[in-house]
Amino acid sequence: MNPGERGRLSGADAARVLALGAVLALLAALFHFQGNAVNVPLFGRSVFRWMIARWHDPSGAFMHGWLVPPVSAWLLWRRRRELAACPKRVSLAGLAAVVCFLALHALGVRAMLPRLSLVAFAGLLWAMPFYLMGPCTAGLLFFPCVYLLFCVPLSFLNSFTFPLRLFASAASVSILNGLGIPCARTGTVMTLGGGAPLSLDVADACSxxxxxxxxxxxxxxxxxxxxxxAWKRWTLFLASVPFAVAGNVVRVLVVGIAARLLGREVAAGLYHDVSGYIVFAVVVALMIGAGAALNAGIRRGEKP
Amino acid sequence: MKSSGLGALLTLVALLAATSLGLLAFRDVRLIGETGLAGELPAKIGPRTGRTPLYCRSEECGNVVSDEPGAPAEACPVCGSGLDPMSPAERRLLPADTTVLRRQYTAPGHDPMLVSVVFMGADRTSIHRPQMCLEFQGHRIVEERVIAVPLGGDPPLKAMHLGLVHVVQAPDGTERTAEFTYTYWFAGGGTTTPFFMRMQMAMAAERVLKSTAHRWAYVSILAPRASAGRDSAEVARFIGRLWPLLSAPAP
Structure with missing residues (x-):
């Protein structure tokens, strides 16, 4: 190559760049301009716009959605050298995955189920490199792409709000009675005795x-x-659900005890200002403890 | 095969383009307009007489007036704006082809019952998960169960029965608590269900498999709740009279 040709793309490379541009443009067309069929005047045709509107759901249950794509991007960045070192080959299994996720997206649009389209989008971000670059790349991309599913707003999970409220209030009442603070429960309303009766409702936000x-x-x-x-990862991940529920029970308990000992105003302040931190402190402690226990090896002689 | 070969990239382009064209061609489904329900609520249900609440179109005003028989209200007596059977928030949030019927049924010595029927348009978001709307309106749900409403010789109608608590704060800071029951079910395609998810699944399956979309209706009854755990018998009796009138429209 002479100095004048340095930096120029060969014909094949230019065609590849053009084709890659076309892939990105079509992906945008499929998901940003044809991705949503639900309440188009309000959300437009973009499945991303629909998703972001859901992240701002007043329940606040999906606000963490904003953090998920940057975390996925970071997970990808930390594997960049391994990704570059992967042997590259076209994979027909990857092509089959691309076809499946495109069909899922079409199903999502046709059935007006944008969550299916979002799953398909995350799936395509994994399947397209799988097809073009092979199973080694797909293996490294798997978790960062699966992690994107945490930003899909699963609003239907709100139906668990009421059972979770009932559980938090029932568990808290049992523990408060065990601690010697008389407490009765009607539905999700806890009535504390041991002085002037004091009612606390475990409301939706406390579920x-x-x-x-x-x-x-x-x-x-x-x-x-x-x-x-893998089994340790799954164990720790699945344990995060009971950990979160336990953290919430501790929060309701702390607010209940504060209400009894320090008065309703202090308890209300505690609830608004610091109760979220109580949940996170409890859960992070439980998670670190469980992670350490798993790393230590449950069976003697097991490799961590 | 060469890495990231041009052929593979072009195959991907072809697949994405074909999906995009397919979506353009087959995105829409045929809407079946009939819900199988009457187009208006009955004037009387048992001893109760119905009045239609009308909402001031001005969201700042927020006034609600009752449309008296023989003297239809035409403008808000507070601000003079026009009146609408849907609230400004419903107009803003629901798709334009959503239809809402609403009537407050009252009679001396009987609990008032506010009946609402929301008819879905072409877009399924005309009907939301009811709990979400109630929470946005400031209600707290304190009870949730399915009740079976006897319908004479027909199989009972299953409806979701919620207990609600609504705290209203007066300007002087004092709080007043009002308790309600909220009973609802969904009807469409000749069937009923108390479960929102079941309705959604039925709609999705119909759209995908038959390329049609029945209009579904969401029927709800808001009534006062005297005390926690109160029997739902009165609401059930009212539904037992309402549903045969609503589900068997005059030919």
Missing amino acids: GLRYVLAITALGALYAYLSQTR
Whole structure:
């Protein structure tokens, strides 16, 4: 190559760049301009616009969605050298995955189920490199792409709000009675005795659902980064659900005890200002403890 | 095969383009307009007489007036704006082809019952998960169960029955608590269900498999709740009278 030709693309390379541009443009067309069929005047045709509107759901259960794409991007960045070193080959299994995720997207649009389209989008971000670059690349991309699913707003999970509220109030009442603070429960309303009766309602915001969703995302990340074996990762990830529920019960308990000992105003202040931190402190402590226990090896002689 | 070969990239372009064209060609489904329900609510249900609440079109005003028989209200008596059977928030948030019927049924010695029927348009988001709307309106749900409403010789109608608590704060800071029951079910394609998810799945399956979309209706009844755990018998009796009138429209 002479100096004048340096920096120029060959014909084949230019065609590849053009084709790659076409892939990106078509991906944008499919998901940004044809991705949504739900309430088009309000959300437009973009499935991303629909998703971001859901992240701002007043329940606050999906606010962690904003953090997920940057975390995925970071997970990808930390594997960049391994990705570059992967042997590259076209994979027909990857092509089959591309076809499946495109069909899922079409199904999502046709059935007016934009969550399916979002799953298809994350799937395509994994399947297209799988097809073009092979299974080694696909293996490294798998978790960062799966992690994107945590930003899909699963609003139907709100139906667990009421059972979670009932559980938090029932568990808190049992523990408060065990601690010697007389407490009765009607539905989700706790009435504390031992003085002037004091009622506290475990309202929707106290159901713990928003913590369950955010903490499972955190649990998945922690399990991926702290464990090396698949069963340990799954154990730690699945444990994040009961950890989040337990953290929420501790929160309701602390607010209940504060209400009894320090008065309703202090308890209300505690609830608004610091109760979220109580949940996270409890859950992070439980998660680190469980992670350490798994790393130490449950069976003697097991490799961590 | 060469890495990231041009052929593979072009195959990908072809697949994405074909999906895009397919979506353009087959995105829309045929809307089946009939819900199988009456187009208006009955004037009387048992001893109760119905009045249609009308909402001031001005969201700042927020006034609600009752349309009296023989003297239809035409403008808001507070601000003079026009009146609408849908609230400004419903107009803003729901798709334009959504239809709402609403009537407050009252009679001396009987609990008032506010009946709402939301008819879905071409877009399924005309009907939301009811719990979400109630929470946005400031209600707290304290009870949630399915009740079976006896319908004479027909199989009972299953409806979701919620207990609601609504705290209203007066300007002087004092709080007043009002308790309600909220009973609802969904009807469409000749079937009913108390479960939102089941309705969604039925709609999705119909859109994908038959390329049609029945209009579904969401029927709800808001009534006062005297005390926690109160029997839902009165609401069930009311539904037992309402549903045969609503689900068997005059030919």
